[in-house]
Amino acid sequence: MAMTITEKILANHSNKKEAKPGDNLWIDVDVLMTHDVCGPGTFGIFKKEFGPGAKVWDRDKVVIIPDHYIFTSDKHARRNIEILRDFVKEQDLPHYYDVDSPRYKGVCHVALPEEGFTRPGEVLFGTDSHTCTAGAFGEFATGIGNTDAAFVLGTGKLWVKVPATMKFVFEGTLPKYLMAKDLILTAIGAVGVDGATYRTMEFSGSTIDAMSMEDRMTLCNMVIEAGGKNGICVPDATTIDYVRARTQKEFECFYNDDDAQYYSVHRFNVRDIEPTVAKPHSPDNKARVSEVAGTKLDRAYIGSCTGGKISDFVAAAEILRGQHVAIDTFIVPATTDVERAINTITVDGKTIMQVFRDAGCRIGEPSCAACLGGPTDTFGRLNGVEVCISTTNRNFPGRMGSPKSQVYLASPYTVAASAVKGVITNPREFFE
């Protein structure tokens, strides 16, 4: 039977010859990731179900990355870190990235690839909906809850219903003013916030072939915003080079069969796409930047798993160099590696970090920070009626803090251009 890449990975991990949409399979897990918000609950269920002396199924396959509520004085949030530490010690887990240590990383979905845990052909589960980011590496990756994660911790297996695949084909050379974020906001706007529910969103075409891994991660990160179970890009030389530079572990690449069946195929020519935003309060509330240009803003925010990677800050710096921001602008590197990079990479003889400082931006510590609101002392949190333009992935009511705030989602180019003008601004103005 002809299969898609997702179907092949799931068949391979359940020792079946084939897997077709709708099949329920028990599959073997290669990596389980958890963090400070869901780790404590997961460990509690694990102990309750497998006993107080139970051991995880494979120490080498468990990765724990605290990232959500790190730089806060909230005592409950601090206690969650202690619970992670206790579990790591008790289980003698090697892959833990502790707060207040040189190993601290920051946002899990960016840290996983940096540390070599995202590999083609594998199955990755994480207790976070944006675990789908790792599909960029040609693997099956999706978010699960605490109960499922506890089940995996004890057994190394989980039941999965095989998703049908929706193929999103992007053709053409990306114009200078467009970024991966514009493409995924366009795709989500086209199918709606539940347009891919239970299904795979696969990205292909010449535009994707030419993309860096970070840009492919931006696409796969937001498939959950259309309800998708997983996002995936077919691995190529770009993928293999990235992964090989970070891990010695063997992996197997899977590819689509020529006559694989798709639920639907959606074709885009990037020539037809303009800089795009999602208006409040839904990621599918799509508008061209030109339609909302001039909208008054109080704040700009650049960070998160989808918009706080090295290339996102390089892009923002292209616009912000020699400029001064007109509104409060918050910069939050996803990880410590990203922070190091923006302290090293230079533009016009200045580090990107210096460009941001000179532009009047406020710089935060690597973490999820205000992307999901969090405790009230969180850096960049919207505590009132602010209107914010952000490179993050969700703009639900109250997502970044106060339910009275409003969030526009956009690319780093659009956010940086808007920060300079204080109103929603088309980044094309800065490239013409």
Added chain:
Amino acid sequence: MLKHIISGKAFVLGNDIDTDQIIPAAHLVYKLDDPEERKNYGAFALSGVPAAQSGLPVGGIPFIGEGTWQSEYTIVIGGKNFGCGSSREHAPVALNIAGIEAVVAESYARIFYRNSVDGGFVAPFETSEHLYREIRTGDDLTLDTQACTLENTTQRKTYALRPLGDIEAILRAGGVFNYARETGMIETK
């Protein structure tokens, strides 16, 4: 365990109720295995729903009374894409702690649906009817989980619900752990 008959008052919400509305992120810090502390999840359940959309069709109805952690409502009625957003299991847990036994919606986001089933927290029923436009918050409902019907005793109307399908066995077992033990996937405790 899934009850045969679930009855109680309806709390009605609209489309795209995301997990930040069900339990805002600032509250994801209470210990789930502490019997006292976990009551906070009930106290803040559905606290992120904008006031105008809380308790349709009128709106402005709090799901949880001031100073309490249990709701007077038993069944949540929603539109499409209920539970979209984050993977936080705290969402179905918060509804469960508040006393919700079932949700009836037109469709679900898959992680919320899966968490509801695998943890056995709430029974997620689907219907093709636009119930949130017909049922009023406070109506008395009776849900028959075997016949898959929802009776509105206040309005004297009965609606058909979709059969639960593959997940029914997991819900009836009381969650994925019980199900796995019953089917020999993992050892009995």
